[in-house]
Amino acid sequence: MRKSQGWQVLVRGALVVAACLVLGAVTPVHAQATALQNSDCVKCHEAQPQQIEAKGMKHKTAVGCMDCHVGHPPKVSDIVPKCSMCHVGNPHFELPNCGQCHSNAHTPLELNLSGDLKAECITCHAPIGQQLTANPSAHNDVACNFCHADTHGMIPECVLCHKPHSQEMTQKDCASCHQAHKPLLVTYDDKMPSIHCAACHGTAYTQLTANQSKHQSLACVYCHQDKHKMVPLCSDCHGTPHAAGIHQRFPSCGECHNIAHDLNNWPAQAQPKGK
Template sequence: MKRLTLILIALTICTGMILTLTPFSLAAELSNDDCVKCHTQPPADIAANGGAHKTEVTCMECHEGHPPTIRENIPACSSCHSGKSHYELQNCLSCHNNPHTPLILHLAKDITGPCLTCHQEQGVLLQENKSFHTTMACTACHQEHAQVPPCVNCHEPHSETMVQADCSQCHQAHKPLVVVYNDSTPSESCGSCHEEALSQLSTSNTKHQALACAACHKDKHKTVPTCQDCHSVPHSAGMMKKFPTCGECHNTAHDLNL
């Protein structure tokens, strides 16, 4: 009887140990397929907008272990992302709110420095070509990542028919005062600023009236050609000596005194 009692006690102890150890030591290891059984939204986010988080890493490679055996299984961004100045910034989640959709950014309206760690060329252009745009935060214009807003959101168009393609033909947003254009630029675009010159030209009865502004003021804003560029030396040497400046007789190219 005593021996039977000892055997029962031993069996009870062993059974208790097995039941206690089973959830941890005898449980199967987790796989990525197990994650979606409880966590439905993160896999859906990754599938839709995961970027490299979808193609380069798995759930288990990022989240090593699972509570309660591992209490802190949310890795720091720097554990994978390093080697660039952008990755040295603090508080990644202020823009990259959801690590499962890393390229969908939520931006505040006064951010510049973090943007320029990736978009350095644009920062250089703004500093080398001072304008009001230089004083603005990047996110004042680019309120969403990779979004390029139309100029007319802030600026009155030069004409009623003007569209964004017309703006960008002459003005680069990061150096807006460096105006360049081609020969096909309509004179109406110029006339919105140079109204008097266009008015004089459009009412002129000379051949200049048929010319587009860009035909004379070629390639770069404020280019003023000499009359000789087109007309060579139109008068005798004696007259040119007496009146060396064409405007003494002909006023301006937009309003010739003929």
């Protein structure tokens, strides 16, 4: 019995040693398996992956969870990285408080437009800032999100603040003359209806439509081309139709023909003989 018991002790000892060796051999594999992967995050954090999938923009395609969150509690306490860890080299990235607008990094372009924002916007929309500076108007005195409120990229209708020049005008007509970031620089094309000009230049339009000359059939933009307030010379169309002596005596066409909008309204001092 003693001899048998001795063999049992030896066998048990051998088994314990073998078990230790086996466990020691698999420990590195076990340790490697416990390292966190991006696919592990969704097991506990369901909302964030869904947000990234729907509105993550480049945060969805360019980085994974572990590229930003480089650790996990309790080993790492501060798991929210600074935006500057990735975003550098642009004036916009140097702004002090990213979270003021980008309140959720998982939906980075779903912006919170609170407070008065202008410098923040111009760091991304530099050409707009240059237009405002080069073309001063009342629009310079308001924050960008005074007009572009609620959601990023929202373009408001002009008529929310500005009364149309006439009853005939609607929102779609505003842009035919005005650009929002340089509103006082009036531009138009050769298809501009004269009735739109009449909204601001009523006297000239009334005179022209009541006039019986060939000018009555011309659109305002036929003569006033290129830019607002451009006044052409009569000679641009008519040349010098009279004898040289008449042009020398009356160097200004208006001395006889009054104004282009009302050619039949002759001034008393220039009335032709017999009139």
